Amino acid sequence: MFRITLLVAIALFSLPLSAQDNGNEGENNPPTIEIGRVLSLGPLPVDTDRLSRSGHAGAMQRALVGQLDEGELPAAGGELSIFGQSASWGEIEPAEFAEESALMLWWFQLEADRFVRGHLKIEGFEKPVVYVDGRLIESGDDGYALDLRNGSHGIWIVHAGASAEGDPALRWTGREAQDRVSVSLRPERRVSAQLLTNAETVGDMAISPDGRYLALAFERRDEPADADIQRLEIRDLQTDRIVRHWTGERPAALAWSPDGRSLAIQQGDSLWLLDRESGRARALLLEHEGLGSWRWHPDSDSIIFSWTDKDDSETDKRRRLRALEDRWAGFRDNSQIHQVDIESGLVRPLTAADRSVTLHDVEGDRLLLSQRSIDYAEPPHSLFRIFELNLDGLEERDVVELRQFDDIRFAEDGYWLLAGPGLPMGDGKTLGEERAANEYDTQLYLLAADGASATSVSRDFDPAFSGIERLADGDLLLSAVDGERSALVHFDGVDQVLTRVDIGVEVMEGFVASRTSPPTVVVRGSDATAPQRVHRVGIDGGIEILFNSRASSYADVVFGEVRDWSFTNADGEAIEGRYYLPPDFDPENEYPLIVYYYGGTMPVNRQFTGRYPFNLWAANGYVIYVLQPRGTIGYGQDFSARHVNAWGEYTADDIIEGTQKFVAAHEFVDGERIGNIGASYGGFMTMYLATKTDLFAASISHAGISALTSYWGEGWWGYGYSGIASRGSFPWNNRELYVEQSPVYNADKITTPMLLLHGDSDTNVPPGESHNMYTALKLLGREVEMVEFPGEDHWILDREKRYVWWDTMLAWYDKWLKDEPQWWQYLYPEATDE
Secondary structure, eight states: OOOOOOOOOGGGSOOOGGGSBOSOSOTTSOOEEEOOOEEEEOOOSSOHHHHHHHSOHHHHHHHHHHHHHHSSOOOTTOEEEETTEEEEOEEEOGGGOOOEEEEEEEEEEEEESSOEEEEEEEESBSSOEEEETTEEEOOBTTBEEEEEOSEEEEEEEEEEEBOSSSOOEEEEEESSTTOOOEEEOOSOBOOOHHHHHHSOEEEEEEEOTTSOEEEEEEEEEETTTTEEEEEEEEEETTTTEEEEEEESSOOSEEEEOTTSSEEEEEETTEEEEEETTTOOEEEEEOSOTTEEEEEEOTTSSEEEEEEEEOOOOOOSSOOOOSSGGGGSTTTTOEEEEEEEETTTOOEEESOOOSSOEEEEEEETTEEEEEEEEOOOSSTTOOEEEEEEEETTTTEEEEEEEESOOSEEEEETTEEEEEEOTTOTTBOOOOSOTTSOOOTTSOEEEEEOTTSSOEEESOTTOOSEEEEEEEOTTSOEEEEEEETTEEEEEEEETTTTEEEEEOOSOSEEEEEEEOSSSSOOEEEEEEOSSSOOEEEEEOTTSOEEEEEEHHHHHOTTBOOOOEEEOOEEOTTSOEEOEEEEOOTTOOTTSOEEEEEEOOOSSSOOOOOSOSSSOHHHHHHTTOEEEEEOOTTOSSSOHHHHGGGTTTTTTTHHHHHHHHHHHHHHHOTTEEEEEEEEEEETHHHHHHHHHHTTOOOOSEEEEESOOSOHHHHHHHSTTHHHHHHHHTTTOOTTTOHHHHHHTOGGGGGGGOOSOEEEEEETTOSSSOTHHHHHHHHHHHHTTOOEEEEEETTOOSSOOSHHHHHHHHHHHHHHHHHHHSSOOHHHHHHOGGGGGO
16 A cells, blocks of 8 residues: 555646547537546556566456555555565656556546446557456447446556557547546545445454454455455454454354353354464364354353254145245244264254244353244234253253243343333333334343243333343343444443443444453444444443554545434424535535435434445435434334334324425525435335325335235235234224325325335335336326346345446436436436337
């Protein structure tokens, strides 16, 4: 890597006319831009003749671009060492370059303020090779055809010097009049889709019991090499040195033995043990198909693990459903608990039931387990048996049966239980008897050893819990949904006090804790405008940064500001929200607005990126408003209970009122150019809102629900989710809810152009939900488009398909909110013929 020593920008310097539009074209003619200056590195110490005869020229060029593209952007004066020789980036004029037989590397950026198409023409240079945004571009008759998203595009050119024939030239020619770009040499850029998916992040962590050693599993993507790179490092937190490091397949799970001598690493169906002192690794379980989750036994002499027996029933010709759950992938598989001895490798079964068993905790020779039964008698139409297993005689003891719970751990006298406010033997509900609680608003209970009673220790604590771990001193660490943020909460078992721990990130992705007292705690997470970090934190305060993705992947990226903005609704309740501004925000300009929401009981948190990349949308010139309507957990039981038997009520009012008030409060927002988007329950809200208001100029629903009855009956989890969201209501006893709150029954009221997105293999919200609305709007003659993603489920996970998915969203908004239909027509050329 090299340091930036000088900023150079086309816009800031007096350049020859050739660096700008040629000035000879009218406004409606395709623009031609002579690229008058680039940053150059070279001549590189490589014999061009030998390189061309080696057969490895392409691989060498790819490696060079890959290495430099991974680091900070080039800057004039930036230096690096090549084969012991000092080389520096310098600013040159391509038209004046005359050195022959010299291997050169050139770099510049093309900045596009909209989707553009054109050609990069390179003349008078030997064997030019072009990489754009890390991807190799092939040459055609008119040069290098480039289709560029709105954003910053790094151009790398490797060539073998000036040609003896022809004058050197480097130019951009657009296809149409709007296909204009600018050239920049600034060592800064806007965020891109590729950067969001390719940047290095930590996917898993494990800390030794004494808190000294931390294992971190990293992953990133090298675009020029078309390779996913995983690596594992073990860091000594006392000396801040990496004591072990290797690359390979990303571990599925990591955990230190309680004595700290071994690190267990799961890769696929194999479990390896790495000796901390010697660094030697050995296979404990090798290619055990169906290997699942696992935990160390407290004595470090064995590991307790889940092993799944795959169902091999013949279903090619017919398949009789055994239960509602039989629609779920893997329902017929049977997962049982086993134990493997570390020294001998002997495996023994601990359970042998006809239904799968789940391991929750281990204490001495006691295992805490659960087993799901088929029982639809009461919402949410499930039943779990929680029981103990003693390893000495493999005797079982039933603890309790519950319709719903999240997790459970041993306590000194009983069990720590995460479950909803309506726990039958508990006192967690703070609402009146007439109101149903939102059972996703998870509370912390102390469940009696006999399972007969449970005392809530969090009924007056608004955050909803999502994870629990016991500490060595009997205290607890819990992850919690805390409004837009996620919190790490410490529970003092003696004083019965819940306290938020300062972790230095707005959204925590995970945490690990040592067995010392006090514990060493390490968390990973991000902020709305700050990518992933890993922090070592103290229960009573203190934060140390161990990894910062901003420094490694985003050092030269310019982000817009994120500001908090909340309002009080017509019913006097505070509705939290935030908004994202473009990187080059000017309060004197007007911007189109995108409103994002979920509404399906979980808040839209402040994570840096995810399935819906707000920072990327802002970098494309949009203001993004995100709000948390009523029905969301993390704000107290009264707030979250508005989700039950509502299906759009309250939520729609908050979204409409919030959008109107946001526009009125911000003069830089164009009130005529507002788009809205939601996914899953949020996709339902997009459809529902379209039947209630014409506030929005363009709408997007991803995997939305159009008819409550079909989702309830067809979606794999539809009946279970409805058992909470529609508690006590069914199509036969609450026709009004299932019909009037279903958007498709009011499709004739929709006038807003709507884009319906869906994975065609979605098992959560079947694609038929979007087909319902697509059919209705087509027959009504309304503006509607539907795009399916083959092989994708509820989320679009395939990297290349995700790029197209993101492009499709922005292209739709560009068409309707910016009057720029070209990107949409490029993605879907058949749309221009209709």
